[in-house]
Amino acid sequence: MIFGKHINRYYFKYAFWLLLGLASLIAVDYAQLMVPNLYQMVVNGMNEGIVEIDGVAHSFDMSFLLDKICLPMIVIIVLMVFGRFLWRICLFGSAIKVETDIRNSMFDHAKNLSRQYYQVHKVGDLMSLFTNDLETVQECFGSGVLMFFDALFLGGLSIIKMWQMNPVMTGFAMIPMVLLLAVSTLIGGYMMRKWEVRQQAFSRLSDFSQESFSGIAVIKAFVKEGKELWAFKALNKENEEANIAFTKASVLLRILVTLFVESVICVILGYGGYLVYTDVFNAGQLVEFIGYFTTIVWPIMAVSELIDLSSRGKASLKRISELLDAPVDVIDRDGVTDIGEVKGDIEFRNLSFRYPDGEFDALKNVSFKINAGENVGIVGKTGSGKTTLVDLILRTYNVPDGTLFIDGKDVNSVSIHSLREGCAYVPQDNFLFSDTITANIAFGVDGYDENTVSEAAVLADVDGNIREFSEGYSTVLGERGVTVSGGQKQRISIARALMRNSPILILDDSVSAVDTKTEKAILENLRNTRKGKTTLLIAHRISTIEKMDKILFVDDGTVAAVGTHAHLYETNSDYRKMVDLQKLEEEGAENNG
Numbered sequence: 001m002i003f004g005k006h007i008n009r010y011y012f013k014y015a016f017w018l019l020l021g022l023a024s025l026i027a028v029d030y031a032q033l034m035v036p037n038l039y040q041m042v043v044n045g046m047n048e049g050i051v052e053i054d055g056v057a058h059s060f061d062m063s064f065l066l067d068k069i070c071l072p073m074i075v076i077i078v079l080m081v082f083g084r085f086l087w088r089i090c091l092f093g094s095a096i097k098v099e100t101d102i103r104n105s106m107f108d109h110a111k112n113l114s115r116q117y118y119q120v121h122k123v124g125d126l127m128s129l130f131t132n133d134l135e136t137v138q139e140c141f142g143s144g145v146l147m148f149f150d151a152l153f154l155g156g157l158s159i160i161k162m163w164q165m166n167p168v169m170t171g172f173a174m175i176p177m178v179l180l181l182a183v184s185t186l187i188g189g190y191m192m193r194k195w196e197v198r199q200q201a202f203s204r205l206s207d208f209s210q211e212s213f214s215g216i217a218v219i220k221a222f223v224k225e226g227k228e229l230w231a232f233k234a235l236n237k238e239n240e241e242a243n244i245a246f247t248k249a250s251v252l253l254r255i256l257v258t259l260f261v262e263s264v265i266c267v268i269l270g271y272g273g274y275l276v277y278t279d280v281f282n283a284g285q286l287v288e289f290i291g292y293f294t295t296i297v298w299p300i301m302a303v304s305e306l307i308d309l310s311s312r313g314k315a316s317l318k319r320i321s322e323l324l325d326a327p328v329d330v331i332d333r334d335g336v337t338d339i340g341e342v343k344g345d346i347e348f349r350n351l352s353f354r355y356p357d358g359e360f361d362a363l364k365n366v367s368f369k370i371n372a373g374e375n376v377g378i379v380g381k382t383g384s385g386k387t388t389l390v391d392l393i394l395r396t397y398n399v400p401d402g403t404l405f406i407d408g409k410d411v412n413s414v415s416i417h418s419l420r421e422g423c424a425y426v427p428q429d430n431f432l433f434s435d436t437i438t439a440n441i442a443f444g445v446d447g448y449d450e451n452t453v454s455e456a457a458v459l460a461d462v463d464g465n466i467r468e469f470s471e472g473y474s475t476v477l478g479e480r481g482v483t484v485s486g487g488q489k490q491r492i493s494i495a496r497a498l499m500r501n502s503p504i505l506i507l508d509d510s511v512s513a514v515d516t517k518t519e520k521a522i523l524e525n526l527r528n529t530r531k532g533k534t535t536l537l538i539a540h541r542i543s544t545i546e547k548m549d550k551i552l553f554v555d556d557g558t559v560a561a562v563g564t565h566a567h568l569y570e571t572n573s574d575y576r577k578m579v580d581l582q583k584l585e586e587e588g589a590e591n592n593g
């Protein structure tokens, strides 16, 4: 059985099914223990011609066989078949329900974790928690309950029956069993540690595979298939060694069980034979005693299985608990209210920000104001802090009090979800789901019609491309479907953001993969359709943002200048240098072309 903070409540939640399962398990155990007594009657009947039941002698004939042996045996078999079916459904069914519940909690918690968490924990590792580890916990829950109670009842009842027949022989038989329990407990601890190592090795392996398949284009382009294979083999070897270490311990445990069980049989045969020889037992009683002992072989096996299973289950539950206990660090403060209808004013006041694992401030003392309805371009060198700036508006990370305001309200005083509801975002590494184009574009809205989807695609200048696909808007993208170009991907992501028609739209380097003509068309559409709404556009090409109402020039974590293009060109020498350099580069490219 397995216990822990994240599993105990399920014993209560599924108590009815567990109790029903246990009741049928006990009934089956009880029925099973009637069988050795029938053996005794048959053996004694054959030897002596009469059988004694509760002090009354019965002659061993056909009607006795039918009434006292066959009929009870049929009832026992029917009870056992029905009971086994019932407890399997109840116990294993509950375990599958527990697995589903935990998986839901894991997903629920995982989606609330901050982006920081996913920078530290890799996808392959998380996937193995959701599959491998969870299955182990499920197995441990269902089979654990079964084995624990079966060992307790069937084992306990058999020992009582054996004890009633002959306490001395039962005592002898129990010595190796007690030794077995002690050894198993020792090996169990060792196995738990080995299972943890094995799961970690498996996580590393799935992480590596996941990354290799995602980066297959790079691997092929650099002809590094061989290098990847060697790295994979090394990890696979590590996984194999961890597996072997666990299996060795598991096999050792099983061998010890067989050894101890066989040694008990020796004791019973030797001492039991002596009891028959000295007339303390008759042959039928010895067969009955052996019958009870054979019945407890399974509970003994179950104890060792249970130790094996619990060690794996505990290690896997520990890994799952680490996910479930991971703190949700970007979270609403107590008493926050929804921001309400967002207008689109954004203000940074002396904001400095350092990433949780960063070594320096990514933003330093940043102050600026964007008024609702403004079109704002953000430019600056790579790594200057542009993405950080927009991520903070989306509350991807925590910010100090009194530094960031939306519509004049401190972002820490409003609920995160209401703030994000007011924003639409096209991230730099835009991501499309393995789903139809329609589903991808409509991802951010709840109800939609086909027309609004295609309108958004028209505005993002991707409608024509989509219609060229044989399945049009129903084309499935991604792993199972069509691969789109970088530029198409960007434009589908823009359409997804435009579908929301949010008061604040953030585009992070979202037109970098489209040609200048398409870029112009998209920007023109944005200008026309987003009047009165705030748009922030991070770009590398000055030409992209030249005509915007306001430009933020970000330099080394500071907003070095704010104003129109003409104003910045006049007043900021670094900005001027950047613009001139870009112009020279463009002219050079044109001349070479």
Ligand code: ADP
Pocket: 119, 355, 356, 357, 358, 362, 380, 381, 382, 383, 384, 385, 386, 387, 388, 389
């Ligand atoms: P830009 O968008 O201008 O290229 P970023 O805002 O992405 O720049 O990055 C600004 C600085 O913050 C860089 O030095 C970058 O290395 C650092 N940085 C970005 N993301 C993280 C992160 N998750 N953890 C730590 N440092 C980060």
